Amino acid sequence: MARMRSRSEQAAIRQDIFRWLDEQLASGKWELTRAELEAYRFEGERIPLLDTGRGIRNPADFHSTLTVMTSSKSHPYDDEVLDGGIIRYAYRAQDGGDNKKLVVAFQQRDPIVYLQGIRAGVFVAHYPVYIVENLPEQRCVMLAVDEIFRFFGDPLEMTGDARRYSEKIARARLHQPLFRARVMHAYEGTCAVCSLKHAELLDAAHIIGDSEDVGLAIVPNGLALCKIHHAAYDRNLLGITPDYEVRIDRDLLDEVDGPMLRHGLQDMHGRTLSIPRRKVDWPDEQRLALRYEQFSGA
Structure with missing residues (x-):
């Protein structure tokens, strides 16, 4: 059984993943392939950022979820971007460790990466993303692209300034990266x-x-x-x-x-x-x- 990493080591890996993703963007990589995401290394150790056959990456030695993924072929009612930039992310169909670690990420306020599929095997990375609501009765969590959403109350009931701010943040951090990747792919x-x-x-x-x-x-x-x-x-x-x-x-x-x-x-x-x-x-x-x-x- 894998040794559970300490909280500080897990946090260091998360921050290094964000650094690595920043480097990819700075070099002009608006999209990442499955192979690239699976090849990520921390201090020489390979830590894949995608799981095979699952939309959620829960390393055995992590307390909570590391990344979640939406396939370009996902059913629109399973995972969707709602008004204001809140992302509805469905539990896995089978109850178990995957869903439990998703809930732990919510409870511990751990930052994760949301990988949005744009073509088969190609993704845009949104990070850091936070789980701002856990809805077990609906078998889903709500993701937001800024931790400040935690202080806005129910993410689906935002009004006034909070609503306007959320829409501004969503354009900058959720819609624009996807737009950029698709435009650059179209124009080669x-x-x-x-x-x-x-x-x-x-x-x-x-x-x-x-x-x-x-x-x-x-x-x-x-x-x-x-x-x-x-x-x-x-x-x-x-x-x-x-x-x-x-x-x-x-x-x-x-x-x-x-x-x-x-x-x-x-x-x-x-x-x-x-x-x-x-x-x-x-x-x-x-x-x-x-x-x-x-x-x-x-």
Whole structure:
């Protein structure tokens, strides 16, 4: 039988997992494969972050759950993201150690990782995530992406400032990572304007901002852009027509500066946008038209 790790050792491993996940994001990895998650090591020891055939990872030498996973093929009523960014996570069908360790994570306020499946064997990691409610009568727990949700009472009954704050946090920490991963996959990690392929220099840009009614975090409302073109697009120095032509602000075209301005922006004027292979992922023409009106009137 495996030796139970001390609470301090378990906490150190959790923090190291968060550090490792931070490193993956910093290197431009918006999504992680099952093989990568299973290969994680702590001080040379391999500690898989996914279990085989289960949606919950409960190492035998841990008191509580380490990670939970939602498959890209999960039944929508089993696990779902509710309004305000609260995640409903179902107990395993068979009562036993898995569910008990999930409850212990709630009782001990242990931070865990929520791995959201986006394609077969590919996941987006949300961390740290906290269990803020245990509902044994409904055979589920409620997960939140910020520990402050513990102080808001019933996560499904939030109103006013608490509700607005929860929605803001959910956009930043739950919806945006998923949006980024899907956009980058659709554009094959390449800037749609200049074709730069360095992942760490690319962003997933919204065509219509997520604060607007049609600014949904979906691929047709997104563009993979390098950081200079993302900044130029956000500031209406670069526009994209509904028929996918890149336009540069007229004053900027007339400006004389240096090679970065000339090659990075001015030379992009009139260029045709690079779009995803799948038509379902192409930029939405109506959203582009709305956004282009802002560019034209700026």
